[in-house]
Amino acid sequence: MGSASRAVSCLCCPCKCLACGLFSCLCSILISLLVTLGVLALILYFIFRPHMIAATVDSANLSTFALSTNSALAYNLTVGMTVRNPNTRVGLYYDNVEALALYKDQRFGYDPLDSFYQGTQASTKLNPEFHGSQPLQGDVTAAEFRQEQTAGNFAINIDFNAKLRVKVWAFKVHGPKAKITCKLSVPAPGATNASPFQPTDCKVWF
Numbered sequence: 001m002g003s004a005s006r007a008v009s010c011l012c013c014p015c016k017c018l019a020c021g022l023f024s025c026l027c028s029i030l031i032s033l034l035v036t037l038g039v040l041a042l043i044l045y046f047i048f049r050p051h052m053i054a055a056t057v058d059s060a061n062l063s064t065f066a067l068s069t070n071s072a073l074a075y076n077l078t079v080g081m082t083v084r085n086p087n088t089r090v091g092l093y094y095d096n097v098e099a100l101a102l103y104k105d106q107r108f109g110y111d112p113l114d115s116f117y118q119g120t121q122a123s124t125k126l127n128p129e130f131h132g133s134q135p136l137q138g139d140v141t142a143a144e145f146r147q148e149q150t151a152g153n154f155a156i157n158i159d160f161n162a163k164l165r166v167k168v169w170a171f172k173v174h175g176p177k178a179k180i181t182c183k184l185s186v187p188a189p190g191a192t193n194a195s196p197f198q199p200t201d202c203k204v205w206f
Contacts, residue, residue, distance in 0.1 A: 051086040055180045055202040057158060058082055062189050065154060067136065067145050073108050076131040077101055079158055081182070081202075083126060085118040091167035092118045092175075099128035100159040104141045108134040117167075128158070152194035158182040160202075176206040 057079060064076035079099070085092050094116050101109030109130025118124055136142070148154045160182070164175035182202035187194035 052204055053092070053178065053180075054084045054086060055160065055182070055204060056082050057182045057184060057200045057202060059199075060156070060158075060184050060186045060197050062154065062186050064131075065189055067142060071136045071142055072133050073103070073136050074133045075101075075108060077109060077156070077186070078129050079127065081126050081128075081158070081160070082123050083118070083160075083180070084121075084123045086121060088120050089168070091120060093165035093167065093172070094118070094162040094178075095165060096161075096163045098161050099126070099130075100161070101128075101130045102157040102159065103136065103154070104138075104144060105157075106136055106141065108136070126160070128160075149188050149191075152188050152191035153185045154188055156184050156186050158184060158202075179205040181205065 059078075059080040061078050062076070063078075064074055066074045068074070079101075083094075097113040097115055099111045099113055100107055101111075109132070111128040111130055113126060113128060116124055136145075145154075158181075160178075160180035162178050164178050166173050166175040180202045182200055184200055185195065185197070187197060
């Protein structure tokens with residue numbers, strides 16, 4: 001009798017399984033379960049062929065971006081971005097949505113956004129806004145701020161985080177946490193030598 005017969009025997013008669021070797025029985029069941037799940041996952045992948053979501057920052061405007069003598073950053077930043085679900089058979093729910101603004105790897109802005117749903121091949125427009133004042137750390141940051149202000153453009157990162165749920169037919173399952181990182185070059189307020197903002201594709205991480 002092969003291992004499959006021993007597994008069946010274990011399922012049908014637990015007492016006999018214990019007598020013959022509980023460990024061997026459990027291993028056979030576990031291997032069979034893993035193989036079944038692996039085959040099912042492979043079938044689902046070839047049916048639905050999931051694609052990475054895409055994101056682009058279409059616009060970014062700084063009406064205020066000033067650093068005081070005590071390194072407090074006063075800011076007013078508006079961003080327009082598009083998030084797209086390229087999948088033809090998979091819908092996406094975005095929960096716990098948040099947008100973060102960073103300068104020199106220091107977060108200065110935060111905007112919680114509403115949860116939303118994307119159907120197949122749908123796009124969603126998002127408009128996070130950041131305004132307030134936030135201290136920045138380090139003399140190097142202050143020096144780089146002055147350099148970029150003179151050059152006319154600031155290097156600002158926008159991060160977009162969300163917890164995904166996946167909809168397949170009528171079924172909804174928890175998905176990964178998505179992180180979108182957008183590296184922007186934003187014209188400084190009132191700068192006459194600034195390069196105009198260019199739409200920027202973002203990187204998506206899971």
